[in-house]
Amino acid sequence: MTTSDQLIIRDLRVAPIGAPEHEILKGIDLTVGPGEVHAIMGPNGSGKTTLAYALMGHPAYVVTGGTVTWKGHNLLKMSPDKRARIGMFLAFQYPTAIPGLSVASFIRSALNAKRGGLVPDPSIDPTDAIRGGISMGDFRRKMREKMALLKVDEAFASRYVNEGFSGGEKKRLEMLQMAVLEPEMAILDETDSGLDIDALRIVAEGVNAMLNPAMGVLLITHYQRLLNYIKPDVVHVLALGRIVKTGGRDLALRLEDEGYGPILREEGLEIDVPDEALLVAEPVEAAR
Numbered sequence: 001m002t003t004s005d006q007l008i009i010r011d012l013r014v015a016p017i018g019a020p021e022h023e024i025l026k027g028i029d030l031t032v033g034p035g036e037v038h039a040i041m042g043p044n045g046s047g048k049t050t051l052a053y054a055l056m057g058h059p060a061y062v063v064t065g066g067t068v069t070w071k072g073h074n075l076l077k078m079s080p081d082k083r084a085r086i087g088m089f090l091a092f093q094y095p096t097a098i099p100g101l102s103v104a105s106f107i108r109s110a111l112n113a114k115r116g117g118l119v120p121d122p123s124i125d126p127t128d129a130i131r132g133g134i135s136m137g138d139f140r141r142k143m144r145e146k147m148a149l150l151k152v153d154e155a156f157a158s159r160y161v162n163e164g165f166s167g168g169e170k171k172r173l174e175m176l177q178m179a180v181l182e183p184e185m186a187i188l189d190e191t192d193s194g195l196d197i198d199a200l201r202i203v204a205e206g207v208n209a210m211l212n213p214a215m216g217v218l219l220i221t222h223y224q225r226l227l228n229y230i231k232p233d234v235v236h237v238l239a240l241g242r243i244v245k246t247g248g249r250d251l252a253l254r255l256e257d258e259g260y261g262p263i264l265r266e267e268g269l270e271i272d273v274p275d276e277a278l279l280v281a282e283p284v285e286a287a288r
């Protein structure tokens with residue numbers, strides 16, 4: 001492994017584009033190598049999604065300081081599609097519906113765009129199965145294989161993207177995209193939320209089956225239960241825009257027992273919500 005294979009985040013500071021003086025992320029340092037699974041845990045509002053968005057280049061955020069490099073690229077200078085073309089992937093916490101666009105067309109376009117590489121050949125039309133895109137037959141085979149992996153019904157492919165999907169179906173579609181796109185850096189933003197325990201297990205098994213020595217994973221979660229299924233190499237606690245503690249799986253188990261309150265106090269942080277709001281217990285009811 002060379003350092004250029006590692007995603008290297010140094011002193012990353014991020015603010016909403018409309019209020020650049022109000023930093024949400026106040027200096028994040030993180031290094032994720034190929035084959036490593038890093039869990040990012042943190043209370044609601046700690047900046048987890050902001051980190052995911054900033055890494056992918058979401059236009060609602062401005063990077064006010066720091067650097068992010070990967071595979072020899074200054075990621076912060078690249079548009080989101082270029083980041084995806086070099087192998088980054090973000091599974092959204094709240095995926096958007098796109099009525100009129102089928103799951104199959106959507107994923108096929110994404111796959112073809114990714115295969116086009118960083119500097120796509122303008123003479124090739126990636127939407128054309130013959131001139132550049134993956135053939136229909138190959139694509140169908142791939143989709144079938146990945147849908148089986150994630151135990152989704154084949155009818156899923158012809159539905160419109162997230163339109164009328166349950167919370168669990170939305171998360172499975174995110175995982176299906178990841179399975180087909182085969183990223184080398186996958187950021188999963190609360191892929192466990194909205195899943196009941198059976199769906200959680202299926203999705204986690206799917207993610208485990210995708211893990212490979214070439215792929216790094218940032219597994220963002222509020223709850224520790226996902227980590228019963230997907231075993232992280234490292235666990236980071238994000239609070240108030242900073243990584244306040246890094247440890248192994250035992251850290252996640254401690255959070256499950258104690259909630260975030262004690263650890264945050266131990267690190268000298270003043271939190272203005274009651275400890276009950278900082279619990280890590282399993283949600284009583286699946287969110288949405």
Ligand SMILES: Nc1ncnc2c1ncn2[C@@H]1O[C@H](COP(=O)(O)OP(=O)(O)O)[C@@H](O)[C@H]1O
Nearest residue numbers: 016024042043044045046047048049050051060
């Ligand atoms: N685009 C935005 N504009 C203004 N405030 C934002 C924006 N995105 C996030 N925030 C604020 O930043 C904080 C962190 O949000 P978020 O990253 O979504 O946290 P998490 O995913 O950990 O729950 C919250 O207080 C949230 O309201």
Ligand SMILES: [Mg+2]
Nearest residue numbers: 048049093190
């Ligand atoms: Mg979030």
